[in-house]
Amino acid sequence: MSVVTVTKDNFEQEVMKSQKPVLIDFWASWCGPCKMLSPLVDEVAEEALYAKICKINVDEQPELAGVFRVMSIPTLAVLKDGKVISTSVGVQSKAKILKMIEE
Template sequence: MAVENVTDANYETATSQGVTLTDFWAEWCGPCRMQSPVVEELAKHMDGVKFNKLDIDSNPETPSELGIMAIPTLIIKKDGQVVERLTGYTPAHQLEEILNKYTA
């Protein structure tokens, strides 16, 4: 499954059902450029998780509402409720283990 770009306007709807992971990032963020390929790769082979990206510069409202102070931040939701918040680079194996807790 491909990673979908979401915005302030559709974030809540895009993350309201099932298990979702949203990567909060910005173009100028070095660690975000390291995290992005990890998210893209997991999206290709992990069933049961919807992967999203939200550019914080173009969409400042949602990160503010969620209290995001540093990026990259990964927010994992299950049926619209935040179940995990990861700040900073998260390696693929660790991220996959965390996601598997919510898809099993």
């Protein structure tokens, strides 16, 4: 499954109304660690078909970054039934990302 780019316009439908767990990668184009994490998130999207994998560009969607109180990037957040159940800041291993989703 491919990564879904989330904006304030599709946030409600793609994230809050998702029947699957949702992993959100908060990132920015100028962020070095975000560039390191991005390929791992893409791999997770191909493997974790039981989850929806999304990316939110914090520069383009500051309102959404504010809703999630994102202070540092990259930040990963996992939501189930519209509620945040797990977050992490910084580059994570693929195994750790998959574990976050599965918990």
